[in-house]
Amino acid sequence: MIREISEEDAESLAKIHRRCFGKGWSEESFRSMLFQKCFAGLAEEDETVIRGFILAQVVIDEAEIVTFCVLPEFRGRGVGKSLLAELMKRFAKGHVKKVFLEVAEDNDEAIGLYKSMGYEEMRRRQNYYRTKRETKNAAVLAKNL
Numbered sequence: 443m444i445r446e447i448s449e450e451d452a453e454s455l456a457k458i459h460r461r462c463f464g465k466g467w468s469e470e471s472f473r474s475m476l477f478q479k480c481f482a483g484l485a486e487e488d489e490t491v492i493r494g495f496i497l498a499q500v501v502i503d504e505a506e507i508v509t510f511c512v513l514p515e516f517r518g519r520g521v522g523k524s525l526l527a528e529l530m531k532r533f534a535k536g537h538v539k540k541v542f543l544e545v546a547e548d549n550d551e552a553i554g555l556y557k558s559m560g561y562e563e564m565r566r567r568q569n570y571y572r573t574k575r576e577t578k579n580a581a582v583l584a585k586n587l
């Protein structure tokens with residue numbers, strides 16, 4: 443089942459985010475984002491377990507996907523695709539005309555998913571992701587709705 447996420451989901455989202463990205467965003471970060479009207483997100487939930495979620499920031503008629511993840515044990519089963527498809531469907535019914543995002547250029551799973559949904563690469567951002575150990579370039583992908 444896909445449903446909208448709210449501030450009440452902040453704790454679960456932070457836990458999922460940490461498992462998917464290592465050093466994830468804090469519960470407080472999710473709470474403060476979801477408190478703002480410009481953030482919109484969906485979760486895919488199996489009874490009480492959230493398997494994945496997607497969060498976007500909307501500014502006038504453009505939306506940026508700020509984070510998107512599915513728990514490792516539920517990947518490759520279409521959860522990610524249905525979350526992205528549902529979000530775009532809802533955006534298309536509203537005022538959003540364009541969706542964009544940044545993704546690490548070596549993230550084949552995510553890039554494969556976005557391209558299968560009609561996203562195209564606009565440009566690269568050099569050294570966009572930085573950790574103590576490495577830097578990675580980002581690909582900026584976009585789709586007009």
Ligand SMILES: CC(C)(COP(=O)(O)OP(=O)(O)OC[C@H]1O[C@@H](n2cnc3c(N)ncnc32)[C@H](O)[C@@H]1OP(=O)(O)O)[C@@H](O)C(=O)NCCC(=O)NCCS
Nearest residue numbers: 510511512517518519520521522523545551552554555558
């Ligand atoms: C990216 C992510 C959300 C995808 O979730 P998912 O539920 O596994 O995705 P789906 O099962 O819906 O896969 C959808 C599509 O992804 C693509 N895909 C999946 N694995 C792929 C791979 N190894 N190489 C290329 N494309 C791949 C395919 O197009 C697939 O569609 P298909 O099954 O019809 O061929 C998930 O891998 C994830 O959480 N990754 C870690 C966090 C992350 O990188 N998030 C994105 C940040 S921008």
